[in-house]
């Protein structure tokens with residue numbers, strides 16, 4: 394983008410950077426310049442620690458009659474055809490997610506790039522057509538986790554008339570000034586370039602999956618009403634029974650964020666306070682223990698990631714992008730490549746899940762995707778919720794891609810160095826630190842799944 398933040402007469406920035414601001418390129422509400430008719434490409438990244446952004450470009454004078462966002466790439470993968478959003482129709486970007494958009498400037502004037510009140514309903518996909526005019530299963534997206542940030546007013550359901558003079562939605566992230574000589578340009582039309590290095594969509598959809606797996610985001614605790622059956626999830630009882638408050642100075646069990654193998658259902662317990670026991674991994678992140686023992690390089694798989702909680706969780710996986718085919722069991726007319734996508738919150742469809750909230754009576758949100766394990770990614774890495782306060786306390790799993798069935802991924806941590814303090818361990822393993830990076834392997838042409846025939 395050209396333009397950028399003009400300097401104030403004293404040489405400082407005219408915005409108010411502070412810990413109480415969203416920033417764009419490190420600046421609170423920077424000014425950007427466009428010429429009338431000009432088309433610019435913006436690479437957007439939601440780098441908040443856990444806030445959903447609902448982005449629109451509104452006109453200062455004409456409100457929603459602003460500028461449309463035209464999505465041309467998601468998570469850096471070019472889409473087959475532009476997703477054009479009408480002015481005022483929000484583009485949802487979850488934490489960690491990337492969207493490339495093309496903007497065509499209109500008449501001279503001032504426009505605001507804003508994030509809307511997440512209580513509005515919005516789809517996590519930018520797909521629109523006559524059948525899905527507001528996107529795939531639009532819902533409210535009130536996921537906010539920036540705890541050092543004051544609650545905007547209205548705060549998730551408060552009345553707007555209580556908000557006079559207070560910090561409130563929409564939040565302006567940047568100001569766009571359209572002025573100068575016109576520079577008429579066209580938005581891209583027709584098919585966009587096919588991304589290289591990925592299997593074709595046709596190949597991804599036509600291959601019989603080598604494995605079908607289910608993964609689930611779950612939360613135990615956080616609310617006393619979740620702490621006993623029948624309100625707690627069956628996977629949670631074990632934790633409440635195991636937790637030793639004495640060890641923790643008497644502090645009650647508070648919260649456990651999990652990313653679990655949903656095909657692992659445990660076994661019934663004779664203790665009614667512990668509905669299920671003997672899960673293979675009990676849902677906890679263990680850097681020495683991959684979630685699945687049998688992910689093989691070169692395989693194609695189909696996964697569904699469920700959300701068994703009342704808030705959105707942005708799913709993020711390292712190494713291989715995944716082709717999302719369904720959101721909340723609704724088949725996408727046009728599958729989307731992502732490495733990050735919000736898994737919508739569970740929804741309450743029965744009276745019994747509202748008072749008190751009973752997660753066991755809700756319908757979980759979900760995304761379904763096809764994935765291909767490119768052989769150059771053999772090794773170990775992670776997948777996790779991209780809400781950092783969730784990831785940091787365990788909503789994460791290690792994944793290993795094995796070079797062949799029964800082979801080692803080559804990146805087990807050895808127990809001796811694992812016992813060292815972190816800094817000594819890093820020094821001891823210098824040059825071979827493996828989590829999040831695959832072992833170096835020669836790239837060969839045969840490892841590319843894409844062929845002209847696709």
Ligand SMILES: [Cu+2]
Nearest residue numbers: 706778780783
């Ligand atoms: Cu999360």
